[in-house]
Amino acid sequence: MTAKAASVELADVPAADTAISKAPRTERGKRTLRKLLDAAAAEFGERGYHEASISGITQRAGAALGTFYTYFDSKEQVFRALVDDMGRLTRQHIAERVTGTSDRLTAERLGLEAFIDFVRGHKDLYRIVMEAQFVAEDAYRNYYRVFAEAYRRNLVHASAKGEISPGHEEERAWALIGMSVFLGLRYAVWSDDRPAAEIAAAAAELITFGLSPQRGKGMS
Amino acid sequence: MTAKAASVELADVPAADTAISKAPRTERGKRTLRKLLDAAAAEFGERGYHEASISGITQRAGAALGTFYTYFDSKEQVFRALVDDMGRLTRQHIAERVTGTSDRLTAERLGLEAFIDFVRGHKDLYRIVMEAQFVAEDAYRNYYRVFAEAYRRNLVHASAKGEISPGHEEERAWALIGMSVFLGLRYAVWSDDRPAAEIAAAAAELITFGLSPQRGKGMS
DNA sequence: TCTGAAGTTGAATATTGACTCAGGTTTCGG
DNA sequence: CCGAAACCTGAGTCAATATTCAACTTCAGA
Numbered sequence A, B: 001m002t003a004k005a006a007s008v009e010l011a012d013v014p015a016a017d018t019a020i021s022k023a024p025r026t027e028r029g030k031r032t033l034r035k036l037l038d039a040a041a042a043e044f045g046e047r048g049y050h051e052a053s054i055s056g057i058t059q060r061a062g063a064a065l066g067t068f069y070t071y072f073d074s075k076e077q078v079f080r081a082l083v084d085d086m087g088r089l090t091r092q093h094i095a096e097r098v099t100g101t102s103d104r105l106t107a108e109r110l111g112l113e114a115f116i117d118f119v120r121g122h123k124d125l126y127r128i129v130m131e132a133q134f135v136a137e138d139a140y141r142n143y144y145r146v147f148a149e150a151y152r153r154n155l156v157h158a159s160a161k162g163e164i165s166p167g168h169e170e171e172r173a174w175a176l177i178g179m180s181v182f183l184g185l186r187y188a189v190w191s192d193d194r195p196a197a198e199i200a201a202a203a204a205e206l207i208t209f210g211l212s213p214q215r216g217k218g219m220s
Numbered sequence C: 001t002c003t004g005a006a007g008t009t010g011a012a013t014a015t016t017g018a019c020t021c022a023g024g025t026t027t028c029g030g
Numbered sequence D: 001c002c003g004a005a006a007c008c009t010g011a012g013t014c015a016a017t018a019t020t021c022a023a024c025t026t027c028a029g030a
Helices: A002-012 A027-051 A054-061 A065-071 A075-098 A104-121 A123-135 A137-160 A169-189 A196-211 B002-012 B027-051 B054-061 B065-071 B075-098 B104-121 B123-135 B137-160 B169-189 B196-211
Strands: none
Touching: A027 A054, A027 A065, A027 A075, A027 A123, A054 A065, A075 A104, A075 A123, A075 A137, A104 A123, A104 A137, A104 A169, A104 A196, A123 A137, A123 A169, A123 B123, A137 A169, A169 A196, A169 B169, A169 B196, A196 B169, B027 B054, B027 B065, B027 B075, B027 B123, B054 B065, B075 B104, B075 B123, B075 B137, B104 B123, B104 B137, B104 B169, B104 B196, B123 B137, B123 B169, B137 B169, B169 B196
């Protein structure tokens, strides 16, 4: 289900990660690869990396066991491909909902709201990212390194423009990412009945009074 | 090593979780159980749950394979015992370093500093907690539920006393926990060369300006 | 229609590792 | 010093499943 939503983007990129010899050369091959990727996302998301089985993936995809190895070298390789993809998708989704926003404080709120929405719509893929910490740690670190670096840049920029108080931007970036991740875990993965905007607003209030150079309410 | 540091506390409690029939009845038994718990912490911490093997645990403990099953019902059971223990140890350690602090904002800084220090000293056990999300999800949720609940209470209390601005305390609690967790991951687990106090101060600044009812610098 | 490259198949292989158990050793109260 | 309870031992059982591979099918182009 969730996997389905991501399938379009997923199928566009994997050639970059997949060994050249494994790339599909025909329409049929492309279709099969996509089915396998979606199935893998669902299987990993539902059962976790170790409980997941290749036969589970191929069954979901309606393919034979051996077909998996036509497109992937190993179980871990698909997993990594999915993690990398999730990074791209997440950044893209948040960027879309934040671009055009003039000031950082508003961007913080909208970004968090977008993040929570995104996680809600991609629970299985999100679970894969989190589990990557134990399955493909380098992919996991990279995922957050890229996020933190971009975040830090935004903060430095906003600080220069006087939209936020100057401070330790790197630590701030990691702290803010941590906030998002846990709010996402608690209010998107574990329970998603509260409006995302509500959670985002509450957190934004916390963040804002921490970042605002003004002394008054700075919710933009 | 890290496991060693925790061994005293570890050995004191497990009887509560272990099936009654499995509790050691002699000095020798207690000693063996402790060795197994320490070994399990080291094995799980270093290799992760699935890579870890019972034989690895018993080898580290200098015991035979079968001995493991004298004290535990399964691989998962030891793991859960370690997660629960980590919760107790963490709360205790933070509480020790925070009690006596009069105001919440100072407590936030000291608490974060204590947390980072603690994680640095218990990397393997901390990794176990994080991996619990995928191995024993209920234990993981419980771990953070207890934290969040206590945190929320502290915030409500501080809010009533006027030490912090009133707000959405539950969301704040989760956000702040997320901060700590990620700062811990980044500056304790992944790299621990920066002074913990420095990280804590940077984060406290962020937190303080978000919580302080005063408009000025409120670092206590 | 023919051909071979691409794709598909699923039984077979090989490894791994949790857990059992029957038999030995240690401990300790009496 | 005895005997039973507690403890320890490690080879063996058993299930799971990642990966391989040789035979088979599809299909686009000549």
